[in-house]
Amino acid sequence: MESPEKLVEMRSITKRFPGVLANDSASFTLLRGEVHALLGENGAGKTTLMNILYGLYTPDAGEIFVRGRRVQIRGPKDAISLGIGMVHQQFRLIPTHTVAENIIVGARDVGFVLRFGRINERLSELIKYYGWSISPTSKVWQLTAGEKQQVEILKALYRGAEILILDEPTSVLTPQETVVLFQTLRKMASQGLGVVLISHKLDEVMAVSDRVTVMRRGRTIVTKPTRETNQRELAFLMVGRELSELEARPMAAGGKPVLEASGLQILDDKGLLAVKNISLRLFRGEILGVAGVSGNGQEELIEALVGLRKVRAGKILLDGVEMTNRPSADFIREGVAYIPAESLRYTAADMTVAENIILKSYRNRRFSKRIFINWKTVYDEAGKIIKDFNIVTPSPFSKAGNLSGGNIQRLVIARELNLQDNIKVIVAAYPSKGLDVASTEFVQRKLVEAREKGVGIILLSEDLEELFLLSDRIIVMYRGEIVGELPRQQFDLEKVGLMMTGVKGAEVKA
Amino acid sequence: MRLPRGIRIERRLELPRRTSAALSAVFILLSFLVASAVFEMMGVNSVRTLSTVVSVFLSPPSLLQAVQRGLPIGLAALGLSIAFRMNFWNIGAEGQIYMGMFAATGMVLIHAYYGLIPEPLLMLSMVLAAFIVGGAYCLLPGFLRGRLDVNEILPTLMLNYVATLFVDFLVYGPWRDPQGFSFPLSIPFPQYARMDSFLGHSSYLGLLIMVVIAFLVYGLMQRTTLGFEMRVVGQNLEAARYAGISIFRTLLIGSFIAGGLAGIGGFTLVSGLIGRLRPRASPGYGYTAIIVAFLAGLNPWLIIPAAVFFGGLLVAGETIQAALNLPFAAVQVFQAIIFIMIIVAEFIKRYRVSIRI
Ligand SMILES: Nc1ncnc2c1ncn2[C@@H]1O[C@H](COP(=O)(O)OP(=O)(O)OP(=O)(O)O)[C@@H](O)[C@H]1O
Numbered sequence: 097m098e099s100p101e102k103l104v105e106m107r108s109i110t111k112r113f114p115g116v117l118a119n120d121s122a123s124f125t126l127l128r129g130e131v132h133a134l135l136g137e138n139g140a141g142k143t144t145l146m147n148i149l150y151g152l153y154t155p156d157a158g159e160i161f162v163r164g165r166r167v168q169i170r171g172p173k174d175a176i177s178l179g180i181g182m183v184h185q186q187f188r189l190i191p192t193h194t195v196a197e198n199i200i201v202g203a204r205d206v207g208f209v210l211r212f213g214r215i216n217e218r219l220s221e222l223i224k225y226y227g228w229s230i231s232p233t234s235k236v237w238q239l240t241a242g243e244k245q246q247v248e249i250l251k252a253l254y255r256g257a258e259i260l261i262l263d264e265p266t267s268v269l270t271p272q273e274t275v276v277l278f279q280t281l282r283k284m285a286s287q288g289l290g291v292v293l294i295s296h297k298l299d300e301v302m303a304v305s306d307r308v309t310v311m312r313r314g315r316t317i318v319t320k321p322t323r324e325t326n327q328r329e330l331a332f333l334m335v336g337r338e339l340s341e342l343e344a345r346p347m348a349a350g351g352k353p354v355l356e357a358s359g360l361q362i363l364d365d366k367g368l369l370a371v372k373n374i375s376l377r378l379f380r381g382e383i384l385g386v387a388g389v390s391g392n393g394q395e396e397l398i399e400a401l402v403g404l405r406k407v408r409a410g411k412i413l414l415d416g417v418e419m420t421n422r423p424s425a426d427f428i429r430e431g432v433a434y435i436p437a438e439s440l441r442y443t444a445a446d447m448t449v450a451e452n453i454i455l456k457s458y459r460n461r462r463f464s465k466r467i468f469i470n471w472k473t474v475y476d477e478a479g480k481i482i483k484d485f486n487i488v489t490p491s492p493f494s495k496a497g498n499l500s501g502g503n504i505q506r507l508v509i510a511r512e513l514n515l516q517d518n519i520k521v522i523v524a525a526y527p528s529k530g531l532d533v534a535s536t537e538f539v540q541r542k543l544v545e546a547r548e549k550g551v552g553i554i555l556l557s558e559d560l561e562e563l564f565l566l567s568d569r570i571i572v573m574y575r576g577e578i579v580g581e582l583p584r585q586q587f588d589l590e591k592v593g594l595m596m597t598g599v600k601g602a603e604v605k606a
Numbered sequence: 607m608r609l610p611r612g613i614r615i616e617r618r619l620e621l622p623r624r625t626s627a628a629l630s631a632v633f634i635l636l637s638f639l640v641a642s643a644v645f646e647m648m649g650v651n652s653v654r655t656l657s658t659v660v661s662v663f664l665s666p667p668s669l670l671q672a673v674q675r676g677l678p679i680g681l682a683a684l685g686l687s688i689a690f691r692m693n694f695w696n697i698g699a700e701g702q703i704y705m706g707m708f709a710a711t712g713m714v715l716i717h718a719y720y721g722l723i724p725e726p727l728l729m730l731s732m733v734l735a736a737f738i739v740g741g742a743y744c745l746l747p748g749f750l751r752g753r754l755d756v757n758e759i760l761p762t763l764m765l766n767y768v769a770t771l772f773v774d775f776l777v778y779g780p781w782r783d784p785q786g787f788s789f790p791l792s793i794p795f796p797q798y799a800r801m802d803s804f805l806g807h808s809s810y811l812g813l814l815i816m817v818v819i820a821f822l823v824y825g826l827m828q829r830t831t832l833g834f835e836m837r838v839v840g841q842n843l844e845a846a847r848y849a850g851i852s853i854f855r856t857l858l859i860g861s862f863i864a865g866g867l868a869g870i871g872g873f874t875l876v877s878g879l880i881g882r883l884r885p886r887a888s889p890g891y892g893y894t895a896i897i898v899a900f901l902a903g904l905n906p907w908l909i910i911p912a913a914v915f916f917g918g919l920l921v922a923g924e925t926i927q928a929a930l931n932l933p934f935a936a937v938q939v940f941q942a943i944i945f946i947m948i949i950v951a952e953f954i955k956r957y958r959v960s961i962r963i
């Protein structure tokens with residue numbers, strides 16, 4: 097059998113950042129026509145390695161060959177002209193522009209006079225080929241996360257990419273969107289493209305990739321055909337030890353509700369009614385799962401529950417005390433922790449890791465007396481927290497913006513779980529987003545521990561398995577309303593799936 | 607942006623502090639060279655010009671003058687260092703200096719005309735009034751930004767003209783010295799309202815004030831919860847909101863302090879340098895303060911030497927003007943060249959430029 101062409105070969109790549117060896121003579125090959133998964137713990141150096149291929153960083157040592165030719169990639173422009181495209185975790189699109197406009201921004205050879213007719217035609221062809229439903233003329237802000245990602249992919253393809261790098265593409269997608277993405281990836285591979293897929297979700301890796309490369313501490317330790325391995329082995333290779341399964345325990349206590357909301361009506365950013373008349377009760381020591389396709393009002397609901405969004409009507413009671421429309425500082429003081437969906441958005445990137453850890457608890461008497469912050473305590477505590485939560489950083493004084501994606505998520509979780517001594521409620525949106533398997537397990541364990549201490553937890557997730565594993569009760573949201581509620585004994589994938597599409601709970605049972 | 611072939615610009619990782627300081631120094635030296643070239647083109651002996659500049663810092667009397675001129679610049683720059691850290695682009699220090707001069711003079715007049723403030727308290731009341739009025743003057747743009755999300759650049763800039771004209775109005779009108787032969791001047795300040803009543807030269811008291819304020823600004827930004835809040839607001843508004851920080855309150859307090867410090871700068875002008883209020887008393891100290899704040903990298907301690915340096919340039923400018931018959935604009939050209947070089951240095955610190963032919 098003739099072996100396919102090597103599109104990319106990276107040999108002994110080393111990249112050092114101040115205090116960190118991000119890539120330690122790492123090697124990587126990408127073949128024509130394959131989907132190649134890149135795996136590794138948070139901070140293992142996956143993004144760095146791919147950023148080097150895309151020309152964002154220059155390696156300190158090592159060689160890169162593209163289609164067999166030795167190349168120097170000095171910037172994304174070089175990468176693009178070599179046919180390399182990259183879709184980052186954060187989208188880099190201009191929301192007020194159309195899809196087509198976003199795609200030609202920075203593209204070469206569009207000429208001085210833009211001929212949108214021809215551009216749109218070509219784009220429509222591509223869109224049709226991949227079976228998507230976006231239109232070149234719609235504005236980017238109207239698109240869902242999955243569609244924005246399609247625009248990013250389209251951008252790379254339009255510029256003639258043959259080598260496509262996707263950095264944790266599924267972390268922003270709903271399960272349905274993930275399915276569509278994977279169909280796209282397979283189609284690209286069959287067209288002779290090479291696709292690099294960075295992901296932490298082993299089941300996805302098993303389902304879609306042809307080969308996997310595992311990284312650990314900056315080194316590429318193994319490359320294997322996917323069908324010759326399994327999830328267990330991959331997890332072991334990444335972490336270097338066996339993972340224990342989190343066993344689910346029944347709810348610890350009932351009693352009084354710690355958080356109670358009634359008749360909530362909440363507007364979204366565009367001023368439309370995103371939550372229509374929702375009432376819910378969260379008990380002490382309970383994990384309440386909120387299921388739903390993203391965009392059905394869950395984000396607005398939880399923002400209101402932590403004081404970051406005003407409610408138009410309704411009431412929020414915390415431990416029996418009225419908190420409706422009080423400033424978010426009051427919610428923090430009363431012990432409401434909030435793990436937001438987009439960790440980077442709520443991080444002060446140029447400030448230190450320690451400063452970010454106390455971002456919400458600096459008023460706490462532990463860290464400040466009257467108006468003065470006690471930095472010695474802060475940095476001591478931060479050192480401990482960094483160790484506890486396994487945040488990979490050269491020191492507590494390093495800039496938070498230099499952390500790897502998963503480590504920023506760890507930082508946010510550490511920040512929230514150390515909010516104060518008396519946490520009453522944790523509202524967690526996609527808490528294991530971007531985390532590797534070991535950290536996911538760690539975070540889930542922490543949540544269960546908090547529940548055992550009597551904290552009430554609201555868990556928002558699109559990963560139904562995670563919801564089923566952790567929740568004591570699940571509510572399903574559809575178009576700003578709760579369409580059903582299930583106790584743990586009645587959890588059922590199909591039932592919840594149906595309810596997420598708007599079928600009422602009662603009808604499902606019937 | 608389209609660049610010529612062969613030139614590439616790439617973001618750099620962080621530079622070590624020492625390299626970055628060295629780069630700034632190199633570029634300041636470079637600006638001396640460029641300035642010399644410009645002076646030569648104007649037919650002026652550049653060696654003599656530059657040696658005049660250097661000699662300012664070598665003789666004690668002119669060094670005292672440099673400090674004196676540096677006071678309003680440095681105090682305003684200290685205020686700006688707070689505002690800029692908050693991402694509040696106050697370019698209204700000039701107007702706030704004028705409001706400070708107005709307030710300080712007002713206290714003298716209240717004392718002289720109505721005998722309301724006792725002599726020993728007069729100076730202190732002048733400082734306080736200058737702080738409060740300068741601060742209040744900066745509140746309006748702060749309010750507009752915090753409540754209505756109006757960008758602060760235009761309001762702060764326009765309020766500069768308002769303040770300048772307001773002081774004009776006072777000295778041409780109600781505040782004109784009755785015995786002043788109808789010159790547009792206020793009455794001269796009594797000796798106990800002058801900063802030079804302390805050790806014989808206003809720079810001593812001025813330097814003391816500047817050091818104390820630099821210390822306070824440093825402490826505020828680095829040690830207090832309020833400073834932490836201001837830095838978070840400057841970094842990422844969404845993160846600030848999420849941390850439960852009141853952005854509105856933080857912006858108001860920050861802009862008040864920033865304006866207030868520029869106001870105290872205005873106080874040092876009338877009480878130290880001039881001794882009365884006159885129109886156009888500040889030839890753009892508030893704008894120079896922006897350059898100084900950036901040159902010092904918003905570090906309060908570095909602002910003091912940077913301000914004295916620019917104060918010295920002004921002193922040198924006067925000598926050059928008199929001795930070499932150059933227009934005052936020559937000094938401004940020099941300032942502008944330094945500013946451009948600072949910007950270039952900042953760019954080089956952030957980006958790597960490589961040329962490949
Ligand atoms: N610009 C930078 N400056 C300093 N350190 C950096 C920079 N970029 C990455 N690092 C460090 O290099 C290491 C590898 O980071 P990288 O982003 O490649 O990890 P990753 O494998 O993508 O992890 P994750 O799964 O969390 O996204 C991390 O320790 C990170 O803190």
Ligand SMILES: [Mg+2]
Nearest residue numbers: 142143500501
């Ligand atoms: Mg990454």
